[in-house]
Amino acid sequence: MTIGTGPRGPGVLVIEPMGNAGRFLVEAADRLGLRLYAATHKEVHDAYPDRLRSALAGVCATDLTDTPRALADMEAFCRSRAVAGVAVCFELFTPLAAVLAERVGLPGNDPLLARAARNKILMGEAFSAAGVPAPRWAVARDAAEARRVAESGGLGRPLVVKPAEQGGSWGVSVVDAPDGAAGRGGGSGAGRGGGVGCGPGRPDGPGPLAAAVAAAQRFTHAQPHGLELDTTALLQEYVPGAEYSCDTVVAGGVAYPLPVVRKDTTRGRYRIETGHTCPSGLDPELVRTVQHTAARAALAVGVRNGIAHTELKIPPGTRTPYVIETGARLPGDNLCEVVEAATGVSEAVAYLQAVLGRVPDTVATASAAASIRFLLPEHGGVLRHASIPEAPGTHSELHLRPGDPVPEPADSACRIGHVLARAATAHLARALAAGVVARSRVEVG
Ligand SMILES: Nc1ncnc2c1ncn2[C@@H]1O[C@H](COP(=O)(O)OP(=O)(O)OP(=O)(O)O)[C@@H](O)[C@H]1O
Ligand SMILES: [Mg+2]
Structure with missing residues (x-):
C-alpha cells in the first residue's frame, strides 16, 4: 500500500509546464509524491525535453488558444484522472487555470479577477481599486494618443511604454517625452519628473515615443501556442530606485510571504534583468514592508490558491515600495533555485501545496x-x-x-x-x- 507518496499520490494538471519554472515543478512534484500532468498542444509536447516528457503521468492534448475547447478537454481530463489541483508556468494561462479550477471544483484563483494577473491594464485598475501603490498609467492605442498623454504631463517624465500583455521585458522602453530621445544610462538615479538621459532621435525615423509605442504593439500572438494578445500599449510613470521581487504563496485566501530578492537590470532605454540576489540586503522592517505590499498586489489580482511573482521599486529616500507588476505564477530566471539555495524554501513545493489547498511550507531552513x-x-x-x-x-x-x-x-x-x-x-x-x-x-x- 502507498500512502501519500509515489504514483498513487494526488495529481496536478499543469497548463503548459514548458516554462522556466517547469523543471522546478517536476522536482517539487517528485518530492511531494504527486502525479504531474500537462495540458498542452501536441506540437509543443513533441518539442519537450526528454526529462520533462518522462516526468509526466499523462498529457491532455488540446488547443489552449481555443478557450471553450481547452476548458472542455481539460475538465474531462481532470475528472477522468481525479486531478486534485491546477497549476501554470506561463503567465498568459493564469486566467484559464482559474476558470478551469472553478469548473472542476478545485482550489484556484478568483476567475473574475484572474485576467488582471495577465493584462497590465486590468492590473492597473485592480491595484487602484485595492489601493496598492503602483505607477500612474494611461493606455495608448496608437502613437498620437501616446503623444497626447505625454504632452498632458500627467505621468511626468520619463515615461515607460510597454505592451499590455507580454513578459521578458519584450517591448518595454523608457523614453523621455514627448519629443525627447530614449534614455541612455542614469535611469536609476533619475528622480520622479527627472530625465533618463537624452540624445537626438533619428531625424528620418519616428520619434522615440512613437518608436516605443510601435515596439510595444508589435506582439500580436505569443509563441509557441499562438495565443492572441492585447496589443494596446500602456504608458506608465517612471518609478526610480532599486528594484526587488517578492513572491507570495496564497492558500485558502491566506497570504504567506516568501523571501525578497534584489534585482539588477540594464539602465537606459531597455531594462533587461542582468541578475538576482537573495537575500535582498534590505533591513528587516523594509523586507516586511515589501512582503506586505507584494501580498496586497497578489490578493488584488485575485490570487487565492496559488503563487504570485511581484516586482517592486523603492524610490530613493523613501521606504515605500511601488508595484511594477505581479503575475500569478512561479518566477522565471531560475529564481526558484536562487531562493531555495539561500533560504531552503522551495517555491515550487509551496505552490503545489497551495493549489492542492494545503498549508504551504514557507519557513526558511537556511540563511545563506x-x-x-x-x-x-x-x-x-x-x-x-x-x-x-x-x-x-x-x-x-x-x-x-x-x-x-x-x-x-x-x-x-x-x-x-x-x-x-x-x-x-x-x-x-x-x-x-x-x-x-x-x-x-x-x-x-
Ligand atoms: N513604471 C516603471 N518605472 C520604472 N521602471 C519600470 C517601470 N515599468 C517597467 N520598468 C522596468 O522595466 C522592466 C520590465 O518591465 P515589466 O516588468 O513591466 O515587463 P515584463 O516584460 O512583464 O517583465 P518580466 O521580464 O518580469 O516578464 C522592469 O523590471 C523595470 O526594471
Ligand atoms: Mg517584469
Whole structure:
C-alpha cells in the first residue's frame, strides 16, 4: 500500500509546464509524491525535453488558444484522472487555470479577477481599486494618443511604454517625452519628473515615443501556442530606485510571504534583468514592508490558491515600495533555485501545496545567499563563441550555441547564458557570480 507518496499520490494538471519554472515543478512534484500532468498542444509536447516528457503521468492534448475547447478537454481530463489541483508556468494561462479550477471544483484563483494577473491594464485598475501603490498609467492605442498623454504631463517624465500583455521585458522602453530621445544610462538615479538621459532621435525615423509605442504593439500572438494578445500599449510613470521581487504563496485566501530578492537590470532605454540576489540586503522592517505590499498586489489580482511573482521599486529616500507588476505564477530566471539555495524554501513545493489547498511550507531552513548573473551581448548578430569558466561555488549554463542568432540587447531573449553562485552572504555570492561573468568569453559576429 502507498500512502501519500509515489504514483498513487494526488495529481496536478499543469497548463503548459514548458516554462522556466517547469523543471522546478517536476522536482517539487517528485518530492511531494504527486502525479504531474500537462495540458498542452501536441506540437509543443513533441518539442519537450526528454526529462520533462518522462516526468509526466499523462498529457491532455488540446488547443489552449481555443478557450471553450481547452476548458472542455481539460475538465474531462481532470475528472477522468481525479486531478486534485491546477497549476501554470506561463503567465498568459493564469486566467484559464482559474476558470478551469472553478469548473472542476478545485482550489484556484478568483476567475473574475484572474485576467488582471495577465493584462497590465486590468492590473492597473485592480491595484487602484485595492489601493496598492503602483505607477500612474494611461493606455495608448496608437502613437498620437501616446503623444497626447505625454504632452498632458500627467505621468511626468520619463515615461515607460510597454505592451499590455507580454513578459521578458519584450517591448518595454523608457523614453523621455514627448519629443525627447530614449534614455541612455542614469535611469536609476533619475528622480520622479527627472530625465533618463537624452540624445537626438533619428531625424528620418519616428520619434522615440512613437518608436516605443510601435515596439510595444508589435506582439500580436505569443509563441509557441499562438495565443492572441492585447496589443494596446500602456504608458506608465517612471518609478526610480532599486528594484526587488517578492513572491507570495496564497492558500485558502491566506497570504504567506516568501523571501525578497534584489534585482539588477540594464539602465537606459531597455531594462533587461542582468541578475538576482537573495537575500535582498534590505533591513528587516523594509523586507516586511515589501512582503506586505507584494501580498496586497497578489490578493488584488485575485490570487487565492496559488503563487504570485511581484516586482517592486523603492524610490530613493523613501521606504515605500511601488508595484511594477505581479503575475500569478512561479518566477522565471531560475529564481526558484536562487531562493531555495539561500533560504531552503522551495517555491515550487509551496505552490503545489497551495493549489492542492494545503498549508504551504514557507519557513526558511537556511540563511545563506545565492546570486544569478546573466551574460549579455553588446550587440546582436550571430554567436561565434561563448565560454564560461568553472569556479567553486558556482555552476553555469549557456542558453545559446555557436551559430545561433543573438537578438539585439533590447529584452531578455538576448541572454547568452548564466552563472549561479552560492556563498555565505549576498555580497560574496554576487561578487563570485559577477567575477565568473567577467572572465567569460562571448563573441558575437
Ligand atoms: N513604471 C516603471 N518605472 C520604472 N521602471 C519600470 C517601470 N515599468 C517597467 N520598468 C522596468 O522595466 C522592466 C520590465 O518591465 P515589466 O516588468 O513591466 O515587463 P515584463 O516584460 O512583464 O517583465 P518580466 O521580464 O518580469 O516578464 C522592469 O523590471 C523595470 O526594471
Ligand atoms: Mg517584469
